[in-house]
């Protein structure tokens with residue numbers, strides 16, 4: 546039986562990836578030199594497609610890392626001398642906070658109740674914080690920080706840098722990137738690509754901040770310091786031998802998404818999310834973990850399962866539908882179902898039918 550992965554990452558590959566992989570092997574993409582003009586073309590094409598897809602403002606640069614986790618470390622090393630401030634509402638936002646502490650920064654945080662987000666009205670960020678870290682879509686709980694909150698934070702804290710985690714929400718996320726200074730994601734979530742590539746977006750304020758830190762004698766890292774990445778990026782290259790195949794595939798999938806149109810992708814995502822939440826609300830054994838609909842993720846839905854999720858997950862698996870377990874301590878009482886661009890309306894409808902009829 547063919548399997549469909551609804552896990553929140555890695556997930557089902559975007560439906561065009563197989564075809565692009567075949568073309569890549571035919572054209573020897575994994576063997577080309579990362580200093581060749583062929584690679585530089587691939588690099589330039591991927592950066593261009595991605596900045597069009599995300600509608601990045603002028604001056605925003607796209608850089609390649611190995612993962613989103615790496616971006617956390619690079620952001621702290623390059624953009625924070627002493628103090629960062631983290632909006633924490635689950636395992637991923639908490640991990641970023643922890644990395645800042647591990648790097649010896651004074652990392653402050655505001656903690657949301659589980660399954661919710663930090664309310665703007667309760668936010669008190671000291672002027673001394675140099676960077677505010679926000680997670681748009683907390684994949685561990687399925688809570689989404691409303692996009693309009695970015696506007697309020699930007700307005701209230703014009704001098705701080707704002708870092709936005711869009712790992713599991715791009716390209717569905719309707720982010721006005723001019724409200725944030727840096728953003729990042731990895732490709733094995735909603736882009737439906739094999740893991741092993743991270744995208745780090747920075748604006749001019751980040752570049753200035755990082756050079757100020759360097760001038761003041763701060764250690765901003767080595768081969769993946771911001772200036773080292775930018776120096777190579779100016780030549781459509783990377784400091785190290787990168788994930789050439791990953792960069793190639795991302796450029797192709799971004800082009801496919803552009804051709805399909807983000808409006809269409811977003812409409813489908815909204816429809817499929819509404820269907821999933823409706824299903825969770827209407828089966829007495831299920832309930833959306835995020836109670837306030839305003840904070841519910843469209844791309845990573847999480848439901849509480851009254852009788853425990855293990856049995857439900859294996860029932861779905863017997864139908865070829867691979868769903869995610871809960872995260873961390875919720876492993877056996879939550880189910881997480883990704884709703885990414887590769888998941889078709891028909892697949893989600895079928896999955897919703899199975900969920901509706903499931904009777905433990």
Ligand SMILES: *Cc1c(COP(=O)(O)O)cnc(C)c1O
Nearest residue numbers: 612613614637682684712713731
């Ligand atoms: C998966 C995830 C990460 C970490 O991504 P890696 O590719 O594993 O480094 C960070 N933030 C969020 C919200 C995620 O879902």
